[in-house]
Amino acid sequence: MRLNLKIWRQESGQASGRFVDYMVENISHDSSFLEMLDTLNEELIKKNDLPVSFDHDCREGICGMCSLVINGEPHGPEKATTTCQLHMRHFRDGDTITIEPWRANAFPVVKDLVTDRSAFDSIMQAGGFITARTGSAVDANEIPIAKGIADKAMDAAACIGCGACVAACPNASAMLFTGAKVSHLNRLPQGKPEKERRSILMVSAMDKAGFGGCTNIGACESVCPKSINLDVISHLNRDYQGASMKRIFHF
Amino acid sequence: MNLDPKIPEGPLSQKWSNHKFNMRLVNPANRRKYNIIVVGSGLAGSSAAASLAEQGYNVSCFCYQDSPRRAHSIAAQGGINAAKNYQNDGDSIQRLFYDTIKGGDYRSREANVYRLAEVSSNIIDQCVAQGVPFAREYGGLLANRSFGGAQVSRTFYARGQTGQQLLLGAYSSLNRQIGAGKVKMYTRHEMLDLVLIHGHAKGIIVRNLITGKISRHAADCVVLASGGYGNVFYLSTNAQGCNVTATFRAFKRGAGFANPCFTQIHPTCIPVHGEDQAKLTLMSESLRNDGRVWVPKSKAVAEKIRSGILDPNSLAECDRDYYLERKYPSFGNLAPRDISSRSANEVCLEGRGVASTGLGVYLDFRDAISRDGEQVIRERYGNLFEMYNRITGEDPYCKPMMIFPAVHYTMGGLWVDYNLQSTIPGLFVAGEANFSDHGANRLGASALMQGLADGYFVIPYTVGNYLGELGISQAGFNDIKSEAFSSTESEVIKRLEDLISIKGTRSPRSFHKELGKIIWDHCGMERSRKSLEEAIQKLDKLKIDFEKDLRVVGHSKTLNAELERAGRVSDFIGFGQLMCRDALMREESCGGHFRKEYQTNEGEALRDDSKYAFVGVWEFLGDGEEPKMHKEPLCFENVQLGTRSYK
Ligand SMILES: Cc1cc2nc3c(=O)[nH]c(=O)nc-3n(C[C@H](O)[C@H](O)[C@H](O)COP(=O)(O)OP(=O)(O)OC[C@H]3O[C@@H](n4cnc5c(N)ncnc54)[C@H](O)[C@@H]3O)c2cc1C
Numbered sequence: 024m025r026l027n028l029k030i031w032r033q034e035s036g037q038a039s040g041r042f043v044d045y046m047v048e049n050i051s052h053d054s055s056f057l058e059m060l061d062t063l064n065e066e067l068i069k070k071n072d073l074p075v076s077f078d079h080d081c082r083e084g085i086c087g088m089c090s091l092v093i094n095g096e097p098h099g100p101e102k103a104t105t106t107c108q109l110h111m112r113h114f115r116d117g118d119t120i121t122i123e124p125w126r127a128n129a130f131p132v133v134k135d136l137v138t139d140r141s142a143f144d145s146i147m148q149a150g151g152f153i154t155a156r157t158g159s160a161v162d163a164n165e166i167p168i169a170k171g172i173a174d175k176a177m178d179a180a181a182c183i184g185c186g187a188c189v190a191a192c193p194n195a196s197a198m199l200f201t202g203a204k205v206s207h208l209n210r211l212p213q214g215k216p217e218k219e220r221r222s223i224l225m226v227s228a229m230d231k232a233g234f235g236g237c238t239n240i241g242a243c244e245s246v247c248p249k250s251i252n253l254d255v256i257s258h259l260n261r262d263y264q265g266a267s268m269k270r271i272f273h274f
Numbered sequence: 275m276n277l278d279p280k281i282p283e284g285p286l287s288q289k290w291s292n293h294k295f296n297m298r299l300v301n302p303a304n305r306r307k308y309n310i311i312v313v314g315s316g317l318a319g320s321s322a323a324a325s326l327a328e329q330g331y332n333v334s335c336f337c338y339q340d341s342p343r344r345a346h347s348i349a350a351q352g353g354i355n356a357a358k359n360y361q362n363d364g365d366s367i368q369r370l371f372y373d374t375i376k377g378g379d380y381r382s383r384e385a386n387v388y389r390l391a392e393v394s395s396n397i398i399d400q401c402v403a404q405g406v407p408f409a410r411e412y413g414g415l416l417a418n419r420s421f422g423g424a425q426v427s428r429t430f431y432a433r434g435q436t437g438q439q440l441l442l443g444a445y446s447s448l449n450r451q452i453g454a455g456k457v458k459m460y461t462r463h464e465m466l467d468l469v470l471i472h473g474h475a476k477g478i479i480v481r482n483l484i485t486g487k488i489s490r491h492a493a494d495c496v497v498l499a500s501g502g503y504g505n506v507f508y509l510s511t512n513a514q515g516c517n518v519t520a521t522f523r524a525f526k527r528g529a530g531f532a533n534p535c536f537t538q539i540h541p542t543c544i545p546v547h548g549e550d551q552a553k554l555t556l557m558s559e560s561l562r563n564d565g566r567v568w569v570p571k572s573k574a575v576a577e578k579i580r581s582g583i584l585d586p587n588s589l590a591e592c593d594r595d596y597y598l599e600r601k602y603p604s605f606g607n608l609a610p611r612d613i614s615s616r617s618a619n620e621v622c623l624e625g626r627g628v629a630s631t632g633l634g635v636y637l638d639f640r641d642a643i644s645r646d647g648e649q650v651i652r653e654r655y656g657n658l659f660e661m662y663n664r665i666t667g668e669d670p671y672c673k674p675m676m677i678f679p680a681v682h683y684t685m686g687g688l689w690v691d692y693n694l695q696s697t698i699p700g701l702f703v704a705g706e707a708n709f710s711d712h713g714a715n716r717l718g719a720s721a722l723m724q725g726l727a728d729g730y731f732v733i734p735y736t737v738g739n740y741l742g743e744l745g746i747s748q749a750g751f752n753d754i755k756s757e758a759f760s761s762t763e764s765e766v767i768k769r770l771e772d773l774i775s776i777k778g779t780r781s782p783r784s785f786h787k788e789l790g791k792i793i794w795d796h797c798g799m800e801r802s803r804k805s806l807e808e809a810i811q812k813l814d815k816l817k818i819d820f821e822k823d824l825r826v827v828g829h830s831k832t833l834n835a836e837l838e839r840a841g842r843v844s845d846f847i848g849f850g851q852l853m854c855r856d857a858l859m860r861e862e863s864c865g866g867h868f869r870k871e872y873q874t875n876e877g878e879a880l881r882d883d884s885k886y887a888f889v890g891v892w893e894f895l896g897d898g899e900e901p902k903m904h905k906e907p908l909c910f911e912n913v914q915l916g917t918r919s920y921k
Pocket residue numbers: 313314315316317318319336337338339342344345346347348349350351352353354436437463464465466499500501502511512513516517519520556682683704705706707718719720721722723725
């Protein structure tokens with residue numbers, strides 16, 4: 024098929040960007056969206072033009088590297104699908120497709136469609152862990168965990184850290200991402216001792232990194248490629264408030 | 275080249291504990307005087323960096339992705355082995371050891387493999403303590419599944435995302451140390467060379483992938499955990515950025531490269547759809563527990579299926595060839611990876627393949643669905659069926675799934691001794707980047723185990739021992755202003771500028787594709803003297819074309835994916851030659867290395883233990899020179915060499 028592309032080009036974080044029109048031809052329905060962009064880039068190279076920069080690595084929907092806003096939607100039109108797992112059979116011959124980077128203050132554009140998402144790592148470094156020094160662990164089966172709890176923890180742990188939730192949110196809030204990690208760790212018996220500390224530290228790192236507040240819009244959940252549920256945000260709010268109260272009365 | 279494996283004295287089961295006791299310790303107050311570089315943030319790199327930092331060393335960790343969490347380990351699906359014997363089905367350290375040696379077709383080192391089996395239990399404990407949400411039974415205890423090549427249930431898993439969860443566990447420990455200031459993390463940084471001072475590894479040269487800035491980093495020792503080289507085939511199940519650059523550069527600085535021709539081709543991947551394909555997707559091996567592999571008995575029927583005239587479901591039982599069940603009645607569809615892959619290739623070469631390209635076989639769930647019901651199959655494999663449907667647009671509940679083998683894992687890697695130290699003192703290698711534990715073929719769910727064993731439980735001891743032996747007076751003996759650093763840096767800069775200044779007509783990707791095709795056709799599932807000699811010639815020509823006709827658009831002072839790929843492809847071409855030489859040298863068939871000339875009458879791999887029970891280790895002698903092969907003999911004192919039979 025043949026497609027018209029409107030792609031955001033921006034030379035660097037400092038430069039200003041603009042949309043540029045391109046056309047690609049002979050795209051197979053079985054190609055992935057990123058293979059379509061590979062084809063465009065190969066054509067650009069033939070003409071000695073600069074290829075479009077975009078982030079990608081695993082191309083299996085698990086590393087969280089790919090990050091395109093396609094026709095206004097983070098990761099494009101398919102539900103629960105990352106950009107790299109989106110296939111061209113979902114488009115029609117002659118379609119015009121707009122492609123932009125994630126847009127959020129905390130994720131500045133680096134070049135073209137590539138953004139800097141290190142703010143997510145800073146939230147994790149603040150408290151997204153259970154302190155378990157190597158070699159200090161007890162036998163794994165000494166901590167039985169009810170299947171239901173383990174399953175719920177796994178649901179939340181499935182987050183790939185892509186940032187689509189932030190890109191979709193009008194406030195550019197990172198509550199779904201942070202909630203997912205808090206809900207994964209705080210739920211488990213191993214995570215309980217640091218539960219309060221973790222909630223407070225991660226929320227304050229989130230604020231510090233420049234993410235906005237949550238006003239319960241729910242756009243994050245609908246674009247999340249791993250279907251992380253809004254419940255994780257309630258969980259985070261609950262644990263955060265509990266921890267703040269304790270802080271007021273005990274510290 | 276000194277290939278002393280430094281295997282500790284004593285009986286197999288006590289070697290590691292004796293060795294740990296005999297190793298030197300570094301006094302906690304002195305540890306902060308040492309700097310350690312870890313290249314890679316996958317399972318091996320993250321776990322090593324975090325554990326070393328916990329001990330008090332200063333660690334710098336590097337990865338090319340924008341976050342350590344995105345290392346390729348994230349993509350592992352199936353599971354991780356450990357000899358816990360929680361299922362009470364007769365598992366033990368001894369059995370995991372034996373299965374791994376046998377699975378590797380008797381081409382790995384006993385002592386290393388035994389240690390791997392020994393520490394496997396601690397890995398699961400460590401991961402659970404970190405909050406890794408492994409699958410559990412209703413009673414709250416950990417669940418297990420079985421995997422190819424084993425008759426016990428020892429695989430721990432977290433849905434179809436085991437690698438992701440294990441990596442997020444290691445990443446969380448790493449994060450704790452980054453937050454505590456003990457690890458300095460360099461994301462979007464690519465290591466482009468290794469720096470040696472007086473023969474010891476003392477630093478690396480890296481490129482900041484965003485700004486293009488080249489910088490020098492010094493340390494008291496270097497740990498490479500940069501993953502495997504499967505992308506030498508262009509199409510593989512590896513992530514796009516996986517590369518051989520870090521290990522190949524170390525090879526060029528004097529590190530021996532072991533068994534480069536041992537590569538693993540995984541039988542259950544989604545077939546290639548067309549020319550513009552950039553990546554192959556693995557479907558978990560667990561599917562073979564219930565799916566039946568078949569192709570039509572006749573070529574004519576296969577042709578009709580390919581052209582869409584015939585519906586495979588309408589084919590009578592007597593017209594189907596369930597070739598794995600036919601050839602290997604006792605393991606059937608669960609035959610090991612190398613055997614299943616080769617069989618699929620054979621039937622396709624006979625013209626009986628079913629995908630539109632002719633390169634595909636069926637993995638059919640019809641019988642499982644009628645036996646257990648669709649609901650049961652959906653519960654077991656729902657997410658995999660969904661993934662298949664997303665990629666191919668076909669519904670595997672109604673139409674048999676199509677699969678074909680694809681490159682998946684590389685057993686070869688930098689040679690290391692028992693301490694995971696390469697032939698360069700102070701250069702340690704962990705995870706898929708080393709050659710250590712899997713011989714000529716890796717069993718499912720054993721790579722995750724090895725990466726974490728190396729990073730959590732081996733490197734932190736052996737690196738400490740090396741630093742202890744070096745002595746505190748040597749700490750910081752690694753000035754970045756020294757001649758070694760500046761000359762290595764200049765070479766790196768020159769290599770990059772050279773790539774840009776060729777200004778030919780062909781993109782890096784086009785060369786990568788051509789390289790992949792040469793390697794796949796000549797040094798893939800089946801190799802022969804003829805195919806390998808041809809490959810070496812073709813690669814010589816490809817190298818010349820590359821140096822004459824490469825086009826890298828843009829400059830080096832910015833994010834430039836073309837330049838990154840060009841550098842990686844350039845190293846892959848050099849490495850491909852090494853691989854083919856190694857395959858040519860090894861005149862036997864073993865594991866993933868199948869030489870056409872060396873097979874039994876039934877077409878099975880024919881090992882030659884009298885001549886080839888050794889590790890082939892290559893030494894770089896200079897550009898334009900043939901590398902030299904050295905041997906580390908393999909001694910088997912605890913297992914009997916047998917013919918691997920899965921019939
Ligand atoms: C699709 C798939 C499924 C798999 N499933 C399983 C499974 O179920 N069970 C199992 O046991 N194994 C499985 N494996 C194998 C296993 O995942 C890998 O062997 C293992 O994760 C490798 O870990 P690693 O830490 O050695 O390397 P990786 O995870 O590949 O990490 C390499 C690291 O090195 C960095 N790096 C690389 N080159 C450079 C450079 N030049 N400069 C700076 N940094 C660099 C990267 O950024 C990355 O951080 C699977 C593999 C694939 C491809």
